Amino acid sequence: MNPYLKKLYELSQAPGRTIIGLMSGTSLDGLDVALCRFEGSGLGTKTSVLQFKTIPYPSVFKEELKSISFKEQVDLQKLTLLNAYIGTYHGELVLQCLQEWGITAGEVAIIASHGQTIFHAPISKHQKNCWPNATLQIGDGDHLAVKTGVITLSDFRQKHVATGGEGAPLAVYGDYLIFSSPDENRILLNIGGIANFTYLPSGSHADHVFSTDVGPGNTMMDQYVQLHYPGMAYDKDALLASKGLIQHELLDALLEEPFFDLPFPKTTGPELFNLHYLDLALAKGSGKPTHEDILATLCEYTAITITEAVERAVAALNLNQEQVLNYEIYVSGGGMHNPLLLQKIQDRLQKTIRNTNELDVDPDAKEAVLFALLANECITGGRLDFGSRPGLPSVLMGKISLPT
Known part of the structure; x- marks a missing residue:
């Protein structure tokens, strides 16, 4: 042998x-x-x-x-x-x-x-x-x-x-084994280049677990920084985005993408969410936003797509309109180091977001x-x-x- x-x-x-x-x-x-x-x-x-x-x-x-x-x-x-x-x-x-x-x-x-x-x-x-x-x-x-x-x-x-x-996303398999809880409903949110999350019901019921991509995480913000700020890999601590103003005309154009209306589960990547996609959205507007304005808008856009996906998933999991699903969110991935993005997500969901250090990983x-x-x-x-x-x-x- x-x-x-x-x-x-x-x-x-x-x-x-x-x-x-x-x-x-x-x-x-x-x-x-x-x-x-x-x-x-x-x-x-x-x-x-x-x-x-x-x-x-x-x-x-x-x-x-x-x-x-x-x-x-x-x-x-x-x-x-x-x-x-x-x-x-x-x-x-x-x-x-x-x-x-x-x-x-x-x-x-x-x-x-x-x-x-x-x-x-x-x-x-x-x-x-x-x-x-x-x-x-x-x-x-x-x-x-x-x-x-x-x-x-x-x-x-x-x-x-x-x-x-x-x-x-494949994270669902490991998330289920490592992070399932007998008494807490959990959402494991990963913000890498692409954002995805896994829903883990309390009690480790595999038949209710699901995972899906939701759209861009860091990918478009990082690509934009790398193009316009030579030598920078990303907007560290969101210092650039924090100086900009959200361009609502651009934001609306970015949110027109049909991917966001597809049913869960779904997957995507930088093949769709890239600078060409951003350029098409910019072409629909009439203004001339600064680099900081565009990064601020991309950050807002990422926060909206993540939170709307979570809210949509939670709504589907509710047994009826009178029941509210209690859950906790644990974040991982490079996006968790973006304080502006995390604050926006927390504000929109009205949730304190923890990270997986609290779950020993x-x-x-x-x-x-x-x-x-x-x-x-x-x-x-x-x-x-x-x-x-x-x-x-x-x-x-x-x-x-x-x-x-």
């Missing part, structure tokens, strides 16, 4: 596993590396985050990624080269982290790699009804496994698509931890039953790459 297959069998039977989760999001700013320890599986999983680090990408590498990301036409040779390069590069970054943490690769059971999304194409985006939902992440798992010598699981989103989903590490958890579920053979609702197939995800 191949020794790695034997190791996989032994890992599936072991009481616990050490797994590294890797996440690189649509912001293209760096790699999140989370060293996790899992005991058990399913709702009985015990999760510990042992180490976490975000490694920023060099500017040259970011530009290479941008040249092939979220575009319908790209250089196919560059895409092919980067698929192999990213796998090996992420492996190098993992080894650097392990050396820094004083841990050997042999002490790690599995690496769980999300890869790098370069195009997300649900039917709602491509509008070609004879074609399926589709998504593409690059950063080959075999290259990562060979570089590190560690069994690697990758390409998690394809099984989700193959079984009827749109390939996103670093909010910056959350997505990397969730992919490590998906790998743990795949290896331990657990099977979560979410019923037969659209967008939430009850599947195990991850393709296995052996080091040799």
Whole structure:
């Protein structure tokens, strides 16, 4: 028997596993590396985050990624080269982290790699009804496994698509296992490049759990800053947006997008919400807003789309008009560091927003931890039953790459 297959069998039977989760999001700013320890599986999983680090990408590498990301036409040779390069590069970054943490690769059971999304194409985006939902992440798992010598699981989103989903958001699976509560209804809001949330009813009732994208998180604000303020990756502490005035004509044009009227669950990405989309909205107006005005408007726009989605979901969950669903919101992702955006969301929902530190998971590490958890579920053979609702197939995800 191949020794790695034997190791996989032994890992599936072991009481616990050490797994590294890797996440690189649509912001293209760096790699999140989370060293996790899992005991058990399913709702009985015990999760510990042992180490976490975000490694920023060099500017040259970011530009290479941008040249092939979220575009319908790209250089196919560059895409092919980067698929192999990213796998090996992420492996190098993992080894650097392990050396820094004083841990050997042999002490790690599995690496769980999300890869790098370069195009997300649900039917709602491509509008070609004879074609399926589709998504593409690059950063080959075999290259990562060979570089590190560690069994690697990758390409998690394809099984989700193959079984009827749109390939996103996948956070619902990990959110359900880690953050379900016996007595508190929870909304886990993640504000990355794209904003999404998971609703977790009290009592861990899987048949009532759901997750959906809601629209742009940081992506349009970040893209605008990077274009007009060279050397800046984002509007730190919303200092620019705070100086601007909301342009209501522009805001109304941005909110005309049909995506917002689609039923839940739904997914989207920077393929739709980008600077071209902003330019089309600007062209409908007559004024000449400043950069600060545009950023203020984009911040307001993001807050509105998030809060309206949450309110719409909560309204649908109410049993009748006289019942009000009590829930708490826990935030994660880069958007939680935008004080203006968070204040707007809190004001609109009239809720105090906490972050997942209160649930014992670093909010910056959350997505990397969730992919490590998906790998743990795949290896331990657990099977979560979410019923037969659209967008939430009850599947195990991850393709296995052996080091040799």
